[in-house]
Amino acid sequence: MSKIAVVHTRARTGLEAPPVTVEVHLSAGLPALNMVGLPETAVRESKDRVRSALINSGYEFPTSRITVNLAPADLPKEGGRFDLPIALGILAASGQLPLDTLNGYEFLGELALTGKLRPVTGSLPAAIAARKASHRLLLPGDSAQIASLCREAKVFGAEDLLQVCAHLTGQAVLEPVTAQFNNNEAIDYPNLSDVKGQQQAKRALATAAAGGHHLLLFGPPGTGKTMLASRLPGLLPELSDDEALEVSAIHSLSSQQQSVIWKQRPFRNPHHTSSAVSLVGGGSHPRPGEISYAHQGVLFLDELPEFQRLALEVLREPLETGEVVIARARGQATFPAAFQLVAAMNPCPCGYLGDTRRSCDCSPEQVRRYQRKISGPLLNRIDLQIEVASQNAATLFQHNTTDEEHSTESIRQTVVKARNRQFQRQGKTNARLSAREINRYCALDKAQQTFLTNLCDKLGYSARAVHRILRVARTLADLDEQASIQKNHLAEAIHYRKLDREHPQK
Numbered sequence: 078m079s080k081i082a083v084v085h086t087r088a089r090t091g092l093e094a095p096p097v098t099v100e101v102h103l104s105a106g107l108p109a110l111n112m113v114g115l116p117e118t119a120v121r122e123s124k125d126r127v128r129s130a131l132i133n134s135g136y137e138f139p140t141s142r143i144t145v146n147l148a149p150a151d152l153p154k155e156g157g158r159f160d161l162p163i164a165l166g167i168l169a170a171s172g173q174l175p176l177d178t179l180n181g182y183e184f185l186g187e188l189a190l191t192g193k194l195r196p197v198t199g200s201l202p203a204a205i206a207a208r209k210a211s212h213r214l215l216l217p218g219d220s221a222q223i224a225s226l227c228r229e230a231k232v233f234g235a236e237d238l239l240q241v242c243a244h245l246t247g248q249a250v251l252e253p254v255t256a257q258f259n260n261n262e263a264i265d266y267p268n269l270s271d272v273k274g275q276q277q278a279k280r281a282l283a284t285a286a287a288g289g290h291h292l293l294l295f296g297p298p299g300t301g302k303t304m305l306a307s308r309l310p311g312l313l314p315e316l317s318d319d320e321a322l323e324v325s326a327i328h329s330l331s332s333q334q335q336s337v338i339w340k341q342r343p344f345r346n347p348h349h350t351s352s353a354v355s356l357v358g359g360g361s362h363p364r365p366g367e368i369s370y371a372h373q374g375v376l377f378l379d380e381l382p383e384f385q386r387l388a389l390e391v392l393r394e395p396l397e398t399g400e401v402v403i404a405r406a407r408g409q410a411t412f413p414a415a416f417q418l419v420a421a422m423n424p425c426p427c428g429y430l431g432d433t434r435r436s437c438d439c440s441p442e443q444v445r446r447y448q449r450k451i452s453g454p455l456l457n458r459i460d461l462q463i464e465v466a467s468q469n470a471a472t473l474f475q476h477n478t479t480d481e482e483h484s485t486e487s488i489r490q491t492v493v494k495a496r497n498r499q500f501q502r503q504g505k506t507n508a509r510l511s512a513r514e515i516n517r518y519c520a521l522d523k524a525q526q527t528f529l530t531n532l533c534d535k536l537g538y539s540a541r542a543v544h545r546i547l548r549v550a551r552t553l554a555d556l557d558e559q560a561s562i563q564k565n566h567l568a569e570a571i572h573y574r575k576l577d578r579e580h581p582q583k
Contacts, residue, residue, distance in 0.1 A: 548568050
């Protein structure tokens with residue numbers, strides 16, 4: 078007599094975890110295990126892993142014709158995450174496990190030949206989806222720790238197949254896994270007071286943090302560009318619970334199972350040899366790239382002109398939209414990418430153009446060609462372009478009270494106040510204002526309009542650049558606790574587009 082068992086699990090599509098039903102049917106006929114439902118190679122190979130895991134765990138592998146259907150049939154299935162639900166379905170269909178013990182559960186896990194459970198990627202999105210479906214989630218212990226970040230989900234972690242079956246039959250019930258949060262412990266970000274001097278760059282860094290603006294630091298080698306960039310995450314407000322959950326969910330998709338400190342702003346620093354796919358994501362089965370791993374944090378691109386031109390150009394749309402859509406023949410995946418770009422570059426190939434201590438050996442043509450590696454449309458999307466000048470060595474040893482006043486904590490407090498003003502006024506940061514919202518929240522009087530128009534016409538700024546100047550000016554006004562934009566805010570915002578002034582757009 079044939080038997081059917083139904084087990085619930087989850088696939089992985091981008092940041093989503095669509096439901097998958099594993100149907101196992103045992104019938105008379107020659108012993109065989111057939112798998113249908115659009116399984117990829119790793120899923121088809123699970124029949125050999127499942128067979129060995131069942132036998133080595135002391136169970137009997139049925140000598141029947143076994144059909145495993147992964148529904149829905151039009152959803153591609155990949156990875157070893159379906160091993161555990163397939164094994165449980167075979168045990169239930171063959172009568173070695175009561176069918177009703179599977180009710181209300183979802184299962185994920187890759188099986189070793191010994192029956193041990195190996196971690197899977199995307200456990201946190203699966204936990205979020207299981208919570209919405211009011212299901213309990215049982216998965217490998219390491220994956221359960223990550224999945225438990227979804228506090229409302231009921232998550233269980235097991236080490237092997239025997240432990241899973243013992244829990245389901247009530248012989249040795251597992252305790253739900255609870256994530257440990259220490260909300261009283263401050264995250265140890267690098268301190269801005271470690272950077273000596275560079276007051277203008279620090280002001281620009283605070284402006285970027287307050288308004289969510291993108292930033293480009295350029296200057297000779299060794300002037301502190303990387304140190305300044307690494308201090309930006311510490312200036313940003315603390316992540317909310319929902320934002321922290323979304324950041325952790327993205328990182329749970331990594332095959333390296335990167336650990337993320339709860340509520341810590343990500344800081345990603347890819348090498349300049351990185352490809353376009355590694356930056357924005359992709360692959361036959363779309364996976365997130367560096368810009369998604371930097372979601373709600375900072376993406377730092379050092380030596381910006383050394384990146385491949387294509388790798389930089391694919392950043393244009395995510396810089397505007399805050400997300401990336403990866404389309405493939407079988408469908409598309411959307412990953413969040415609301416990151417702040419901080420880039421650093423030398424002013425010329427040798428690095429010493431404009432340095433007062435060392436002469437530049439580059440010809441004007443070499444300088445032009447080097448700086449033109451950054452396209453106008455990409456440069457146009459970077460609100461703040463700041464020169465980080467070289468300093469005397471004596472500056473490093475001077476006791477400057479201004480440096481102490483510009484600590485990470487003191488500037489963060491100012492940034493938080495400015496951001497609160499923005500969210501109370503418009504519900505978003507200034508960098509995300511639309512054209513219509515700019516007309517409403519960045520209104521200028523006649524004299525200011527004339528001042529801005531004359532300068533922008535003289536410097537050849539595009540309409541996008543003008544809008545970005547207004548957004549930055551609005552942030553500067555918020556930092557100064559001003560209700561409206563003043564002329565000095567416009568002048569400072571224009572000053573922050575130094576590269577546009579030196580190389581007017583055509």
